[in-house]
Amino acid sequence: MTDLEMTRLCAEAMQLNTLPYRVGMAVRIHGKTAGNYPYTPITNDAQAMALVKASRLEIIWRSMNKQWQVSPVSNFPEVSNADLNRAIVECVAKMQQAKAGRAA
16 A cells, blocks of 8 residues: 555545645645645654544554554554554554455
């Protein structure tokens, strides 16, 4: 799954209105008050933390392999990555993909 696909799935999970174009790897979001703005949870800490809160994710630092382990509270497969935001985005994207019945 590409970064753009994961970002779009995260935007869907957050129920954001995406626009049909991109700037770099950012999905453009149509905001209610501030117009359009880029949605980049892979690099934007605040957007990544909003995903954590909305999806009720558990985060654990695994010092032996120096990776973050991210998983939902339910019994869903966990995601591990050295980059915390990327692990969060990948986990939420997989959850959204499963929710929508899409192939992984």
